[in-house]
Amino acid sequence: MKQYILRRVGYSLLSLFLLSLTIFLFVRVTGDPVALLTEPGASQEDIEAMHRQFGLDQPLWVQYWHFIASFITGDFGQSFYYRTPVLDLYFQRLPNSLILAAVAMALSLVIGIPSGILAAVRVDGFWDSAGKLFALLGLSLPQFWVGLVLILVFSVSLGWLPSSGSGSFLHILMPAFTLGWYFAAAHMRLTRSSMLEVMGSEYVKLARLKGLPEALVIGKHALKNALIPVITLAGINLVVMINVAVIVETVFAWPGIGRLLYEGVTFRDFPVVQAVVVIGGSMIILVNLLIDILYALIDPRIRLES
Amino acid sequence: MTVITPPEAAIVTVASAPRPAAFWRLKGFPLIPILILVFIALVAIFADVLAPYDPTIGSLARRFRPPFWQEGGSTAYLLGTDHVGRDVLSRLIYGARVSMVVGITAVLVAGGIGTLLGILSGYLGGWADQVVMRLTDTWLALPALTFAIFLAAIVGPSELNIILILGLVYWTRYARVIRGEVLSLKQREFVRLAIVAGCSSRTIMWRHILPNVINSAVVLATLMLGVVIVTEASLSFLGVGVPPPKPAWGLMMADGKKGLLVGYWWLTVFPGVCIMLMVLSANLLGDWLRVKLDPQLRQL
Numbered sequence: 383m384k385q386y387i388l389r390r391v392g393y394s395l396l397s398l399f400l401l402s403l404t405i406f407l408f409v410r411v412t413g414d415p416v417a418l419l420t421e422p423g424a425s426q427e428d429i430e431a432m433h434r435q436f437g438l439d440q441p442l443w444v445q446y447w448h449f450i451a452s453f454i455t456g457d458f459g460q461s462f463y464y465r466t467p468v469l470d471l472y473f474q475r476l477p478n479s480l481i482l483a484a485v486a487m488a489l490s491l492v493i494g495i496p497s498g499i500l501a502a503v504r505v506d507g508f509w510d511s512a513g514k515l516f517a518l519l520g521l522s523l524p525q526f527w528v529g530l531v532l533i534l535v536f537s538v539s540l541g542w543l544p545s546s547g548s549g550s551f552l553h554i555l556m557p558a559f560t561l562g563w564y565f566a567a568a569h570m571r572l573t574r575s576s577m578l579e580v581m582g583s584e585y586v587k588l589a590r591l592k593g594l595p596e597a598l599v600i601g602k603h604a605l606k607n608a609l610i611p612v613i614t615l616a617g618i619n620l621v622v623m624i625n626v627a628v629i630v631e632t633v634f635a636w637p638g639i640g641r642l643l644y645e646g647v648t649f650r651d652f653p654v655v656q657a658v659v660v661i662g663g664s665m666i667i668l669v670n671l672l673i674d675i676l677y678a679l680i681d682p683r684i685r686l687e688s
Numbered sequence: 689m690t691v692i693t694p695p696e697a698a699i700v701t702v703a704s705a706p707r708p709a710a711f712w713r714l715k716g717f718p719l720i721p722i723l724i725l726v727f728i729a730l731v732a733i734f735a736d737v738l739a740p741y742d743p744t745i746g747s748l749a750r751r752f753r754p755p756f757w758q759e760g761g762s763t764a765y766l767l768g769t770d771h772v773g774r775d776v777l778s779r780l781i782y783g784a785r786v787s788m789v790v791g792i793t794a795v796l797v798a799g800g801i802g803t804l805l806g807i808l809s810g811y812l813g814g815w816a817d818q819v820v821m822r823l824t825d826t827w828l829a830l831p832a833l834t835f836a837i838f839l840a841a842i843v844g845p846s847e848l849n850i851i852l853i854l855g856l857v858y859w860t861r862y863a864r865v866i867r868g869e870v871l872s873l874k875q876r877e878f879v880r881l882a883i884v885a886g887c888s889s890r891t892i893m894w895r896h897i898l899p900n901v902i903n904s905a906v907v908l909a910t911l912m913l914g915v916v917i918v919t920e921a922s923l924s925f926l927g928v929g930v931p932p933p934k935p936a937w938g939l940m941m942a943d944g945k946k947g948l949l950v951g952y953w954w955l956t957v958f959p960g961v962c963i964m965l966m967v968l969s970a971n972l973l974g975d976w977l978r979v980k981l982d983p984q985l986r987q988l
Contacts, residue, residue: 523967524921524938526941530941530945659830666831
């Protein structure tokens with residue numbers, strides 16, 4: 383057990399190392415990092431000062447060491463546009479992303495789980511086909527297209543919902559649905575396949591043999607077991623949602639992390655872009671580690687297998 | 689004197705297999721998606737002939753004309769004009785070319801890198817395998833769009849850069865699947881016999897492994913086409929994709945977004961429908977191919 387966890391932690395550290403190395407090398411290899419990290423239109427002295435500050439005359443591994451040391455101490459540099467430390471900006475926007483992700487997740491589960499159950503109980507029936515279509519659209523339609531159509535219908539034509547911004551519950555509905563649809567499709571597919579697997583198991587057959595009403599068999603015996611993988615996926619997806627909302631937040635002008643990334647790209651504010659990518663990637667790596675460990679704690683088969 | 693028959697002679701007379709049913713009559717054959725994709729491809733190829741106007745030149749005198757069936761529209765500009773008076777139809781037609789070129793080449797780049805590294809990592813094993821797989825894990829942890837935006841912010845937008853970026857972001861998905869296939873192929877008789885026969889690793893990978901993973905690579909490529917096109921459109925929508933004034937569908941939607949609230953719906957709806965049709969078609973075709981050609985990939 384201890385060995386298993388140690389190995390997982392080792393893999394995650396390796397992943398974090400590769401992540402930072404990737405970012406570091408891409409920034410260095412593609413040209414002069416000073417051009418990215420100094421403000422557009424900086425004076426010659428500023429640029430030279432930057433060169434010294436980054437130690438670009440030193441060997442690469444020394445540069446990498448400085449690069450990673452500053453991240454570990456939480457120093458992501460200054461934003462050119464806002465003139466504040468990038469980390470402050472990040473934490474300022476994070477709550478908005480969390481709210482959006484929470485509502486989107488709630489929507490995706492409320493839609494995804496019941497429709498997944500319905501599809502599994504009535505395989506190849508009407509609801510199964512309808513669910514398949516819903517999932518296909520959710521996984522295929524670009525989010526900016528869904529968002530703009532929603533604005534066209536609910537803001538422009540009907541005038542029910544505000545087209546952008548934040549502040550009230552009504553503001554969050556359209557962005558949350560746009561973000562949640564893709565994940566609802568994923569949760570639906572997983573619920574369906576997981577239910578189908580469980581429905582064929584011995585204990586469900588036994589529950590039926592005992593003469594339990596069908597609703598109880600599905601709702602209690604099958605569902606409880608089928609939901610475990612869905613909840614796991616939802617846990618990972620909550621963290622993913624915080625980091626992939628850039629399109630949704632841009633379309634609806636929602637002031638979260640994604641919007642920060644968009645502003646970073648638009649204003650050529652490179653420290654912001656870099657910070658969002660590094661923090662987002664690290665977050666996902668850590669959540670995967672957490673899930674791996676939790677699974678090993680719950681299920682002895684996993685830790686014995688390796 | 690014994691006559692040695694050339695080995696070819698022995699295999700010439702193979703009983704002719706029963707004629708397979710015409711492939712387009714197979715159950716669930718995605719005829720409509722294929723027709724849509726072929727149509728978009730033809731439009732992309734013959735854009736110069738089909739487009740009524742130059743897609744990059746507009747005239748402020750004729751801005752925001754609605755489509756011809758609406759009040760104020762004319763049949764001279766069938767689908768209306770945009771904020772600088774460019775013909776929307778012509779831009780859509782040239783936009784098909786951008787989507788097709790970027791989509792197909794980016795999938796080829798990603799597929800090329802991914803298949804190569806997947807085969808090397810699966811066949812050679814050892815530290816090469818470790819390096820490739822850890823890199824794959826790490827890159828997959830980065831949300832694809834975020835990673836692509838980061839790269840685009842570094843290298844700056846151009847059509848070629850977008851293709852390379854998409855290739856760099858998406859090769860990991862090929863590598864993982866192909867590696868899995870190679871691991872099971874390695875256990876098969878024909879590979880073991882090739883090793884016993886003294887074939888070099890390179891020959892085995894090139895002659896024996898590669899042809900057997902091509903099926904999966906093709907299925908993945910079709911499935912990736914949709915993903916890549918959405919990502920390209922998203923990057924263009926955010927302003928870090930195909931640079932203006934080139935007519936990319938995502939860029940057209942970003943431009944049209946400002947007009948949406950004042951009722952210029954045609955600027956966003958038409959390119960949106962184009963992206964939607966293309967991506968849906970690619971995904972439906974990919975799903976069908978996956979089930980038909982490659983049962984191993986069904987769980988993907």
